Amino acid sequence: MGLDIAPGLGSTEPVLGSTDCLFAELDRATAKLQPPFAVVELGAFDTNAAILRRNALGKPLRLVSKSLRCRALMRRALAQPGFKGVLAYTLPEALWLAEEFDDVLVAYPTANADALRHLAGDEELARRVTIMVDSVEHLDHLREAAAPVPGRPLRLCLELDMSLDLLGGRVHIGAHRSPVHTPEQALAMAHEIDKRPGVRLVGLMGYESQIAGVQDGPGSAKLKYPLVRLMQRISRAELAERRAEAVAAVRSAADIEFVNGGGTGSVVSTAADPSVTEIAAGSGLYSPALFDGYRSIRPLPAAFFALPVVRRPRPGIVTALGGGWTASGVPGWDRLPKPTFPRGLSYTRTEGAGEVQTPLRGRAADELALGSRVWMRHAKAGELAERVNTLQLVAAGRIVDEVPTYRGEGFAFA
Ligand SMILES: Cc1ncc(COP(=O)(O)O)c(C=O)c1O
Numbered sequence: 001m002g003l004d005i006a007p008g009l010g011s012t013e014p015v016l017g018s019t020d021c022l023f024a025e026l027d028r029a030t031a032k033l034q035p036p037f038a039v040v041e042l043g044a045f046d047t048n049a050a051i052l053r054r055n056a057l058g059k060p061l062r063l064v065s066k067s068l069r070c071r072a073l074m075r076r077a078l079a080q081p082g083f084k085g086v087l088a089y090t091l092p093e094a095l096w097l098a099e100e101f102d103d104v105l106v107a108y109p110t111a112n113a114d115a116l117r118h119l120a121g122d123e124e125l126a127r128r129v130t131i132m133v134d135s136v137e138h139l140d141h142l143r144e145a146a147a148p149v150p151g152r153p154l155r156l157c158l159e160l161d162m163s164l165d166l167l168g169g170r171v172h173i174g175a176h177r178s179p180v181h182t183p184e185q186a187l188a189m190a191h192e193i194d195k196r197p198g199v200r201l202v203g204l205m206g207y208e209s210q211i212a213g214v215q216d217g218p219g220s221a222k223l224k225y226p227l228v229r230l231m232q233r234i235s236r237a238e239l240a241e242r243r244a245e246a247v248a249a250v251r252s253a254a255d256i257e258f259v260n261g262g263g264t265g266s267v268v269s270t271a272a273d274p275s276v277t278e279i280a281a282g283s284g285l286y287s288p289a290l291f292d293g294y295r296s297i298r299p300l301p302a303a304f305f306a307l308p309v310v311r312r313p314r315p316g317i318v319t320a321l322g323g324g325w326t327a328s329g330v331p332g333w334d335r336l337p338k339p340t341f342p343r344g345l346s347y348t349r350t351e352g353a354g355e356v357q358t359p360l361r362g363r364a365a366d367e368l369a370l371g372s373r374v375w376m377r378h379a380k381a382g383e384l385a386e387r388v389n390t391l392q393l394v395a396a397g398r399i400v401d402e403v404p405t406y407r408g409e410g411f412a413f414a
Contacts, residue, residue, distance in 0.1 A: 035305075036307050098128040158193070264284035308320065313359065391403055
């Protein structure tokens with residue numbers, strides 16, 4: 001039996017201090033633009049950086065690149081106190097980012113032989129980029145693809161699986177990530193890496209998705225959230241113990257530089273774990289709709305997109321252009337963008353968010369004219385950047401910059 005707890009069913013209204021003022025400001029700032037376009041409000045972005053920093057209890061935050069997918073905003077975050085290093089999502093991306101960032105950890109394993117060869121053949125890249133492994137299979141692939149040499153060792157991070165197995169593994173809670181689950185397995189991998197030429201174990205990473213990626217606040221399904229909190233209490237206790245043992249075991253075999261854990265949704269509890277030396281965070285900077293349902297952290301919505309109203313099929317309904325900017329994960333209504341302003345607009349059950357048009361119903365519909373904007377929030381953070389070439393940066397009520405997303409720079413990494 002597998003019990004899969006899906007992140008974020010249902011969500012609360014965003015905590016937008018004064019929603020009407022914010023959107024009046026965004027409307028004024030972007031009046032000359034033709035929607036669709038996306039904006040990031042820099043005041044909220046910087047406040048979120050400060051919220052994450054405060055919750056990290058002095059531990060450095062490693063910036064999760066997949067949750068921003070915009071180099072200009074990554075620079076901005078990394079210039080804030082408390083942020084150090086990048087957590088990238090693919091090796092080709094990391095090789096590109098390493099042109100300007102000197103500490104890039106790839107959070108997921110790679111099977112890209114070309115990128116591995118590139119990494120192994122460049123001394124500076126090999127110093128700046130750390131790749132993820134979790135099995136002997138990865139190490140063998142690395143040896144065959146890149147033939148690393150002792151004079152220029154590749155930096156490896158070992159991923160420890162942080163999911164919760166109950167009832168002897170019959171109930172699995174959390175993401176299916178690494179096969180390395182126990183301290184003994186972690187130690188065996190550390191020894192295996194130590195035996196091999198041209199590679200060096202420099203870190204350990206474990207992402208507790210069942211805590212960081214699951215809403216636990218009243219916004220999540222009413223009956224479910226007490227259960228989620230109970231599961232998370234059990235999981236936090238289990239993983240604090242297991243992670244501490246795994247870290248001690250790995251440290252007995254390798255001189256590791258860091259232990260990475262968590263994400264925006266778990267900053268508070270991950271920071272409190274003494275075995276963790278740094279915390280991953282990214283989504284909290286944009287604060288997409290799925291983050292409205294967390295109890296432990298309430299960042300300010302900072303990323304929005306505007307769609308134009310293009311027709312009015314009947315009273316009470318307007319139709320916006322596009323709209324199906326859906327998020328990854330288990331399919332459901334919570335993966336759709338959240339109609340945010342004007343308030344009270346909602347999807348029709350028969351159409352949801354469409355490929356090229358989205359009907360929206362509600363009180364406000366009849367007040368919207370052709371060309372009016374509907375402001376939306378993406379359910380997830382970085383996936384918004386896959387929909388637009390640029391982000392409009394708004395501060396103090398005006399556009400201060402327009403910056404390219406990864407897509408705008410011509411990259412689609414995953
Ligand atoms: C390894 C790792 N760390 C952290 C995160 C979460 O980062 P955030 O929610 O802060 O963007 C993820 C998200 O999937 C992840 O895979």
